[in-house]
Amino acid sequence: MAGSEDTSAKPHYMGHRERLRHKFRQSGPESLHDYELLELVLFRAIPRRDIKPLAKQLLERFGSFSEVVSAPDHLLEEFPGIGPSVVTELKIVQAAAAHFTHGKVKKRPILSSWKAVLDHCRTSMAFNDIEQFRVLFLDKRNTLITDEVQQEGTIDHTPVYTREVIKRALELSATAIILVHNHPSGDPTPSQADIDMTKTIINAAEPLGISIHDHIIVAKNGHTSFRGNGLL
Numbered sequence: 001m002a003g004s005e006d007t008s009a010k011p012h013y014m015g016h017r018e019r020l021r022h023k024f025r026q027s028g029p030e031s032l033h034d035y036e037l038l039e040l041v042l043f044r045a046i047p048r049r050d051i052k053p054l055a056k057q058l059l060e061r062f063g064s065f066s067e068v069v070s071a072p073d074h075l076l077e078e079f080p081g082i083g084p085s086v087v088t089e090l091k092i093v094q095a096a097a098a099h100f101t102h103g104k105v106k107k108r109p110i111l112s113s114w115k116a117v118l119d120h121c122r123t124s125m126a127f128n129d130i131e132q133f134r135v136l137f138l139d140k141r142n143t144l145i146t147d148e149v150q151q152e153g154t155i156d157h158t159p160v161y162t163r164e165v166i167k168r169a170l171e172l173s174a175t176a177i178i179l180v181h182n183h184p185s186g187d188p189t190p191s192q193a194d195i196d197m198t199k200t201i202i203n204a205a206e207p208l209g210i211s212i213h214d215h216i217i218v219a220k221n222g223h224t225s226f227r228g229n230g231l232l
Helices: 012-027 034-045 052-062 065-070 084-105 114-125 162-171 192-208
Strands: 132-138 144-152 176-182 211-219 222-225
Touching: 012 034, 034 052, 034 065, 034 084, 052 065, 065 084, 084 114, 114 132, 114 176, 114 211, 114 222, 132 162, 144 162, 162 176, 162 192, 176 192, 192 211
Parallel strands: 176 211
Antiparallel strands: 132 144, 132 176, 211 222
């Protein structure tokens, strides 16, 4: 009938999705804006909606793609249309990134793969909203034995128990460790408490033949290496 609507026509956003997928395949992820990469992730969880506005709102709120996928569940779910299934898709991306960077340092001499170590630490915890203290345990060849979260705390503090760090190093027969924690404030500058805590662990570890290679603070605005800054 003349003048009637074609109800079989695809919604306008479906064409956009195909164009964006084609752009990704043909030109690679470097060609995409953060909001476009975020759209590609969200397509799977939100199949029947124009999600470009949502992707841009998330980036405006959290700042970057990395910060969106690392954002706490309850903050993500404040956005209309974001429920558990969407949060799960975002967290899968975060987990995949952490596993990828961890694979680059696993079973390799840590000191010759320092950039990979920093990338792994930043991916794992730089954008967390609470402080987290983790330890990389190394063998006599400076190869990673394991990477473990020791403690989680609050927005500006996490308790560190020197005895537990040393006990775990002895259990694993580690001969060296790297301390890592994050600053949710975004500023990786070490506090006096950070410096004092590091000295306490060094004093406990060295008589047992355990070296402290470094203490790294990661944050969304960068990182600080204690060794690189003459604090070890």
